Amino acid sequence: MTYQKILVALDRSFQSETILKQAIAIAKPTQAELILFHALMFDGRNIDAYSGIYGQNVLSLSSSVQEHIETQTQEVESWLESCAQKVQAEGLPVEYSWRIGDPSSWIREMAKTCDVDLVILGRRGRRGLAEVFLGSVSNHVVHYAPCSVLVVQGKDVSESEES
Template sequence: MYETILVPTDGSPQSREAADHALEIARQFGSTVHALYVLDDRGTGRMSQAVNELSHDSPERKEMDQRHEEAGAELTDEIVERAREAGVDAESVVRSGDPAETITDYAEERGIDLIVLGARGRSAVGKFLLGDVAGKVARHATTPVMLIRPDE
């Protein structure tokens, strides 16, 4: 039923919990897990605005981008290692872009059967109205999406 499962991660407790669910589903169905980290290049938020003030070819910008990419690789590699310990095949992927668009595009490109991602603890209606990543993915993906709410 689910040959491939995409689990986007940002290192948050919600994304770690989503990874737990994705790995359990993958174990049950013999699926391959794709762990995806998206380097957010939209230029929103304080950190992104500070980064965007740096020239794209400045040494500081390149160093900062490299650190972000390494952090993303560590997060996805952690999921891949957990998958292997559970006897599940997994791939680690780091991409740049708008997180919601990158997640849905990746799922479509790779023929992903299920996207499992964490949702924040606020009400679902509030989050959808605010347009968070999980809400955007749930609304726009052509792939089935499983949102994992944190244990409260």
């Protein structure tokens, strides 16, 4: 099967470089366009905790949230730009995008709106209760994407912690 447009979901983990290399290898024979994508999850854990029950810290919290989001988006933008340069160096057409929110939903949505032939993403190797409670982006995408999906297998979480 040949692919013309491939969505490459990257998460800034140790596995992203491998996923990008796989995508380039698959795209090269047909000069398929790569769309690099990252979902920036915002869960609020990395900001100052709200401590006033009467709203004393609302302005401070709002400012902290905004600064955190701006810092994260600048980092992601720069990182995706460097990934895109690697793809361009291989002579392939590339674009990149990022969104804030649930990766599963955004990858599925991007696959639909960009009319891609293939989604390539990684799997962190969570099993059992960790997968149940933390969710599985790859599992969701495999079941709900409107196109073929290639899941690049990662190390088991316990294996990578032992290394």
